[in-house]
Amino acid sequence: MRNAILAAALVSTTALAAPAAAQSYDPTFTGPRISVLGGYDGIRPGSTEDSDLDGDDQTVDGFLYGIEAGYDFNLGGVVAGAEVELTDSTGKVEMDSTDPSYFGYGEVATDRDIYAGVRIGGIVAPGTLLYAKGGYTNARLNVLATDGTTELDENFELDGWRVGAGVERTFGTNTFAKLEYRYSNYTEADFEFFDGSTTSAFEVDTDRHQVVAGVGFRF
Numbered sequence: 310m311r312n313a314i315l316a317a318a319l320v321s322t323t324a325l326a327a328p329a330a331a332q333s334y335d336p337t338f339t340g341p342r343i344s345v346l347g348g349y350d351g352i353r354p355g356s357t358e359d360s361d362l363d364g365d366d367q368t369v370d371g372f373l374y375g376i377e378a379g380y381d382f383n384l385g386g387v388v389a390g391a392e393v394e395l396t397d398s399t400g401k402v403e404m405d406s407t408d409p410s411y412f413g414y415g416e417v418a419t420d421r422d423i424y425a426g427v428r429i430g431g432i433v434a435p436g437t438l439l440y441a442k443g444g445y446t447n448a449r450l451n452v453l454a455t456d457g458t459t460e461l462d463e464n465f466e467l468d469g470w471r472v473g474a475g476v477e478r479t480f481g482t483n484t485f486a487k488l489e490y491r492y493s494n495y496t497e498a499d500f501e502f503f504d505g506s507t508t509s510a511f512e513v514d515t516d517r518h519q520v521v522a523g524v525g526f527r528f
Contacts, residue, residue: 371400
């Protein structure tokens with residue numbers, strides 16, 4: 310009888326310990342993820358290029374859209390990860406601008422933007438992550454010009470850095486949504502001609518402000 314009681318106690322203890330052990334591992338914010346992005350995009354001359362005069366706002370506003378992929382590690386309440394992103398934007402300078410040097414590049418339209426960086430944050434509540442991010446960004450501005458019959462197919466390539474912060478919230482086991490602000494500063498550029506040749510790199514000072522929402526899936 311005593312052996313039977315001990316056996317039953319052992320089985321019960323094991324049965325209770327198994328769920329507890331399973332709960333000690335929280336898969337939230339762990340592993341690969343993908344998401345689609347959309348939001349506000351504004352690019353403008355930096356502080357060394359802006360005249361700062363009232364009525365001289367040269368910001369090119371647009372709608373940002375794109376995709377993102379990343380991988381996160383949950384280190385027990387602290388989450389660290391890496392991510393890459395490809396976006397585009399609808400922003401462009403109006404072709405009837407009377408200022409040929411408007412925006413510092415002439416008449417342009419925003420094109421693709423590539424970002425690669427890291428993020429780190431803390432789980433502030435079950436399923437809620439606050440994080441900061443930073444990394445490298447390469448953007449393209451398409452030149453807008455025509456003589457009535459021929460349009461230019463040339464662009465500026467801009468290199469710079471990005472920092473930002475955001476909040477991410479899980480919904481269910483694998484889905485999530487997030488909202489973040491990002492600031493980018495481009496410090497170097499070159500001009501690429503139609504035949505593929507480029508100028509030497511030159512210094513620029515161009516700012517970019519973005520407010521982006523995303524929804525995604527974690528594998």
